Amino acid sequence: MSRRIQLERAGTSEWVVTPFGDMRVPGRIIADEATIDELRSSYEEGAEWSALRQVCDVATLPGIVGASVALPDVHPGYGFPIGGVAAFDLDDGMAAVGGVGFDINCGVRLVSTPLARKEILPCVVQLGENLFRNVPAGLGSQGSLRLSAREIDDVLLRGAESAIDRGFGSARDLRFMEEKGRLAGADPSAVSDLAKKRQFGQVGTLGSGNHYLEVQYVEQILDPEAAAAYGLETNQIVISIHTGSRALGHQIGQDSLKAAAEAARAYGIRVSSPELACAPIRSEEGRRYLAAMACGVNCAFANRQVITHLVRQTISTTCAIPEDEIRTVYDIGHNSAKLEEHDVEGERKKLLVHRKGATRAFGPGRAESPEAYRVFGHPILVGGTMGTASYVLRGTQRGMKQTFGSGVHGAGRALSRKKAAKRFWGERVIEELAQRDILVYAHSRRGVAEEAPGAYKDVDLVVGTAEEAGISRAVARLRPMAVIKG
Numbered sequence: 001m002s003r004r005i006q007l008e009r010a011g012t013s014e015w016v017v018t019p020f021g022d023m024r025v026p027g028r029i030i031a032d033e034a035t036i037d038e039l040r041s042s043y044e045e046g047a048e049w050s051a052l053r054q055v056c057d058v059a060t061l062p063g064i065v066g067a068s069v070a071l072p073d074v075h076p077g078y079g080f081p082i083g084g085v086a087a088f089d090l091d092d093g094m095a096a097v098g099g100v101g102f103d104i105n106c107g108v109r110l111v112s113t114p115l116a117r118k119e120i121l122p123c124v125v126q127l128g129e130n131l132f133r134n135v136p137a138g139l140g141s142q143g144s145l146r147l148s149a150r151e152i153d154d155v156l157l158r159g160a161e162s163a164i165d166r167g168f169g170s171a172r173d174l175r176f177m178e179e180k181g182r183l184a185g186a187d188p189s190a191v192s193d194l195a196k197k198r199q200f201g202q203v204g205t206l207g208s209g210n211h212y213l214e215v216q217y218v219e220q221i222l223d224p225e226a227a228a229a230y231g232l233e234t235n236q237i238v239i240s241i242h243t244g245s246r247a248l249g250h251q252i253g254q255d256s257l258k259a260a261a262e263a264a265r266a267y268g269i270r271v272s273s274p275e276l277a278c279a280p281i282r283s284e285e286g287r288r289y290l291a292a293m294a295c296g297v298n299c300a301f302a303n304r305q306v307i308t309h310l311v312r313q314t315i316s317t318t319c320a321i322p323e324d325e326i327r328t329v330y331d332i333g334h335n336s337a338k339l340e341e342h343d344v345e346g347e348r349k350k351l352l353v354h355r356k357g358a359t360r361a362f363g364p365g366r367a368e369s370p371e372a373y374r375v376f377g378h379p380i381l382v383g384g385t386m387g388t389a390s391y392v393l394r395g396t397q398r399g400m401k402q403t404f405g406s407g408v409h410g411a412g413r414a415l416s417r418k419k420a421a422k423r424f425w426g427e428r429v430i431e432e433l434a435q436r437d438i439l440v441y442a443h444s445r446r447g448v449a450e451e452a453p454g455a456y457k458d459v460d461l462v463v464g465t466a467e468e469a470g471i472s473r474a475v476a477r478l479r480p481m482a483v484i485k486g
Contacts, residue, residue: 005056007040013072013469014402017052022272023059027052028067028402030469031074032461039074049076051083057272058086063093063281065344065351069403071358072465073412073457077101079275082357082413085406087342090350094269094278095286097260099354100337102253104296106211106244107178107333107359108381108409109304110392111311114325115237117217120481125439127215127318128482132441134314135213135307137206137486139444145204145306152196153188155203156248159298160305160331163203168309170324176370177331178360178378181301183338187291195251199299202246204306208447208486209417210410211243212383213311215482216390222474226376226394230329232476239315239326240390240478241307242383244335245300252296256289281352290337290352297336304331329392330370330379334359334409340368342404353404361395361407361472380472382463383410386440386483387433387453391463392476399471407472411459420455421446429453433483442485451485 006018010028015036017027029036029052039052051074058080059068065087074083079098088094120127136143145166147155155162160181164171174180188196206213218236221227232238245252263279263286264271271277279285312323337354344351361380362368369378380393388411395405415423426445429452433440442448466472 005043007036011469013465017056019059023056025059025064026067027055027059027070029055029070029074030403030465030471031070031072032465035072035074051076051081054079054081055084057276058084060272061086061094061096061276061278062269063089065089066404069406071403071406071408072462073357073408073410075413077356079273080354080356083408084356085354085358085403087351087353087404088281090281090352093281093352095281095289095337095352096276096278096354097253097256097289098275098277099356100293101335101356102250103244103335104249104252104293105300105333106335107300107304107331108383109241109308109331110329110379110381111239111241111308112231112327112329113237113315114321115319117235117237120237120319123318124215124481127315128439128441130314130318131213131311132484135206135310135484136204137443137484139208139486142201143204147200147203149196152199155302156188156191156295156298157186158182159301163302163305168306173305173308173328176328177301178333181305181331183294183297185291186294186298188295190288190292191252191295192255195248195255198247198251202248203299203303204310205246205303206243206307206484206486207246208444210451211486213484214240214480216240216478216480218476219389219479220477222476223394226475229373229376230379230392230475232329232392238329238478239311240381240383241304241311243303243307245296246303248299249296252292256292259285260289293337297333300333301331330381332359332378332381343401355406357409358406359409360405361393361399362405363395363397363400379475380407382408382459384459385411385453385456386451386480387436387438388459390478391459391474392478393463393466393472394475396470396473403471408462408466411456411462413455414457415455417450420452421449424449424452424454438480439482440485441483444486447486
């Protein structure tokens with residue numbers, strides 16, 4: 001693809017790439033000016049990893065509808081940019097492995113407690129230590145739950161329901177989970193035996209990388225009415241759980257990328273990079289990938305459900321409160337492809353919406369939101385960094401039109417993990433955060449360096465840009481107190 005590009009402002013914090021070359025639709029980027037300058041320069045300099053080039057590449061895929069979208073936390077990924085959204089027509093569109101990635105349904109669950117910040121301060125060290133001990137974390141970590149091949153199939157088919165039937169949490173949790181904790185269309189026979197074997201002992205484990213568990217308090221309420229509907233109030237203690245489908249999801253991604261590359265060649269689909277390998281949605285290969293991907297989604301829902309149970313037990317024992325007073329606010333993923341209905345040029349159409357490092361952000365009135373939240377839209381859970389903050393947002397009608405009901409999922413990386421590990425020292429990061437009353441419990445000092453606050457963009461700026469563009473509205477700002485890392 002030529003490096004000549006026409007990138008023009010189209011509104012407040014919104015930019016459009018005019019189609020050129022093989023692009024079938026424009027690129028639409030929600031970003032601040034500094035991010036746009038960085039995207040443009042990396043593209044024009046021919047950087048190996050260019051998020052802007054990836055936005056343009058995605059726009060070349062057959063059947064794409066509307067625009068190739070990038071959100072304020074955009075940065076380079078594999079094939080699709082992270083913070084990327086693309087919707088495809090079901091008749092001639094693609095199921096793209098790179099549009100979901102390898103950490104299928106990596107997502108966040110927010111759990112609320114009746115505790116106030118002042119009540120937990122005397123025991124926060126003990127709580128952090130207990131959570132670190134009770135929630136398995138780290139590279140290749142294994143939990144106490146051991147599943148057989150038949151039991152794994154049940155997890156892949158039924159998601160969080162399967163975990164609840166095994167005594168991990170209650171059916172009440174399902175009401176406050178995206179897809180009620182179970183994505184339709186899953187078929188365990190579409191998942192390789194190797195992927196299943198890698199997951200036998202990993203349901204109920206946090207993993208490593210950017211995954212975390214945080215004890216947080218609600219620092220600021222920004223939308224009182226929505227916060228009240230979500231059950232959030234100032235100084236309330238909440239827990240954020242960020243993890244996904246673990247080794248199983250990664251193996252599904254690896255297996256599917258190979259199959260999609262073969263399918264692309266067989267169907268004569270030309271892609272600009274191997275990571276954009278895809279298959280027609282209605283083809284056998286496309287259907288098989290989506291069935292396997294749904295299994296990964298359900299595995300992640302079950303994983304977060306088991307971890308929530310461990311968190312409930314730990315908080316109840318440490319802080320002497322009943323487990324049933326610790327409730328799920330919402331659980332939502334940010335790496336998936338889903339069948340959804342959207343308005344396209346005045347017509348209601350069913351589309352396959354890929355969100356890579358982007359979260360569903362449906363605004364008011366959508367039936368997919370829990371009934372208790374429907375007047376505002378469901379919560380959007382945005383992870384920040386260990387040293388800054390996280391956010392709860394909600395969607396808007398403008399976001400439904402401009403981004404297919406999608407929103408930011410986090411701060412977005414400013415440095416690669418390799419560069420961050422060279423720039424930061426894990427032990428020093430832990431010490432500096434402790435001086436700011438943020439306790440870090442980690443299995444890997446290198447992992448802490450890779451996830452240092454300085455390795456990420458400014459989450460306040462990312463959220464502010466989304467608000468300026470009108471695609472999201474901030475509900476609450478959350479501040480970390482204790483962080484569990486792999």
